[in-house]
Amino acid sequence: MNNKSFSDLITFTRATTGTWLNPATGLLETAAINVPRLEAKGLLFEQQRTNLALRSADFGNATWVKSQLTVTTDGTLSPDGVTQASKLVPSTVAAGHQISQNIASTATAFAASVFAKAGAYNILRVRIAINGTFSGDTIVNLTTGAIVSTGFPGSYTEQMPNGWWRVVVPFSAVSTTTVSFGFWVYVNGNGTDAGDGTSALYTWGAQLEAADSVSSYIPTVAAQVTRSADLAYVLAADWLREGEGTLFVETQNRSVLSVLSAMLGTSASNPRISLLLSSTSLSRAEIVNDANVTQFGLNLGSVQPQNGILKQAIGYKADSVAQFSSQGLATSEVGPVVLPTIDRLTLGTRAVNIVSSHMTGHIRRIKYFPYRLTAAELQALTT
Numbered sequence: 001m002n003n004k005s006f007s008d009l010i011t012f013t014r015a016t017t018g019t020w021l022n023p024a025t026g027l028l029e030t031a032a033i034n035v036p037r038l039e040a041k042g043l044l045f046e047q048q049r050t051n052l053a054l055r056s057a058d059f060g061n062a063t064w065v066k067s068q069l070t071v072t073t074d075g076t077l078s079p080d081g082v083t084q085a086s087k088l089v090p091s092t093v094a095a096g097h098q099i100s101q102n103i104a105s106t107a108t109a110f111a112a113s114v115f116a117k118a119g120a121y122n123i124l125r126v127r128i129a130i131n132g133t134f135s136g137d138t139i140v141n142l143t144t145g146a147i148v149s150t151g152f153p154g155s156y157t158e159q160m161p162n163g164w165w166r167v168v169v170p171f172s173a174v175s176t177t178t179v180s181f182g183f184w185v186y187v188n189g190n191g192t193d194a195g196d197g198t199s200a201l202y203t204w205g206a207q208l209e210a211a212d213s214v215s216s217y218i219p220t221v222a223a224q225v226t227r228s229a230d231l232a233y234v235l236a237a238d239w240l241r242e243g244e245g246t247l248f249v250e251t252q253n254r255s256v257l258s259v260l261s262a263m264l265g266t267s268a269s270n271p272r273i274s275l276l277l278s279s280t281s282l283s284r285a286e287i288v289n290d291a292n293v294t295q296f297g298l299n300l301g302s303v304q305p306q307n308g309i310l311k312q313a314i315g316y317k318a319d320s321v322a323q324f325s326s327q328g329l330a331t332s333e334v335g336p337v338v339l340p341t342i343d344r345l346t347l348g349t350r351a352v353n354i355v356s357s358h359m360t361g362h363i364r365r366i367k368y369f370p371y372r373l374t375a376a377e378l379q380a381l382t383t
Contacts, residue, residue, distance in 0.1 A: 090195030100182025107210035120199035123186035241370035271340025
C-alpha cells in the first residue's frame with residue numbers, strides 16, 4: 001500500500017486562519033486558511049467561534065481596567081515564542097490587585113480562558129461577574145496547574161510548554177447583558193496583601209466565547225474576531241463497498257452536547273450512517289435512510305465528560321442487522337435496516353448543519369472496513 005498525504009485523502013477547508021499547538025516546535029502557531037491543524041492529540045477540528053474579548057494579548061491597553069496593578073513587559077515570551085507576555089505587577093497597597101474587561105453579550109453559556117505563567121507570584125484568580133453582580137471565580141496555582149478553589153466545577157487547566165498553563169473557566173447565566181471577565185494576582189497566596197511593586201506573574205491570550213466549551217485561541221485587537229469552522233470529507237471511491245461496512249472513530253471532545261464524530265452519507269445532513277454524542281452527552285449511533293426514516297438509533301454507556309476519549313464503531317449490512325459498540329460495550333443486533341445512499345465520509349459535522357452538530361475537539365483515529373465486523377470485533381476495537 002502506498003503512503004498518502006492528508007491532502008491526497010481528505011478535502012479540508014477552513015475560511016480563516018486558526019491557532020494550534022505544533023508538536024514539532026512546542027509553540028502555539030497560526031495555520032493558514034484551509035490548512036489542517038494536526039496536533040499531538042490528533043486532528044484539531046472545531047466549530048465556528050468568536051473571541052468576545054478585545055485586545056486579547058495587550059493587557060496594558062485601556063480596554064483592560066486596572067486596580068492596584070500595573071502592566072509591563074520584561075522579555076518573557078508568550079506561548080507563541082515570539083510576542084512578549086504581559087507582566088502583571090501588584091502595587092504596594094494592601095488591596096485587590098486586578099485587571100478586567102466588561103463585555104456586552106446576551107448569551108447564557110460561556111467559556112473564559114487565559115494563558116498564565118508563574119513569576120515571583122504564582123496564584124491567579126479568574127473572576128466573573130454577570131450584569132454587575134459577582135458570579136464566581138476560579139483560583140489556580142500556576143506552579144503546579146492545580147485548581148485551588150472554584151465556583152465553576154467545569155474549570156480546568158491545560159499544560160503548555162515553558163511553564164505556561166491555559167486556565168479554562170466555563171460558566172453560565174440565566175440572562176446577561178454584560179460579562180465582567182478579569183484576573184487577580186494573589187500576593188502571598190492572599191487576595192488583598194500588599195505587593196512589593198516589582199514582583200509579578202504573567203498572562204497572555206485572554207478569550208471569552210459564547211459557548212459551553214473552550215476552543216483554540218483567537219487573537220483580537222480592537223474588534224472581536226471569528227474563526228471559521230473546520231470542514232472535511234472524503235469522496236467515495238473504490239475504498240467504499242456498497243451495502244456493507246464498519247465505521248470506527250476515536251475522538252476527544254471539548255464540547256459533548258449533540259456533536260457528530262463521523263458520518264457516511266452525502267453533502268446533506270440526511271441520509272446518513274453516523275457516530276455522535278447525543279443531546280444528553282451519551283455515545284450514539286444512527287442510520288437514517290433516503291426517505292429520512294430512522295432505521296437504527298441507539299445510545300450506549302454513561303454520560304461522556306468533556307475532554308474524555310471516546311471510541312465508537314457501527315457495523316451494518318443492507319437488509320440485515322446493524323450493531324453499535326462504544327467503549328467496549330455493545331448493543332444487541334438490530335434490524336433488518338435499509339441503508340442510505342453514501343457518496344462520502346464526512347468528519348466532525350453533519351455536513352450542511354455545522355451549527356448544531358459540529359464537534360470541537362480532536363479526531364484521534366478513524367477507520368473504515370468494507371465489511372461488517374462481528375460483535376466481538378467491534379467490542380475489541382472500541383475497548
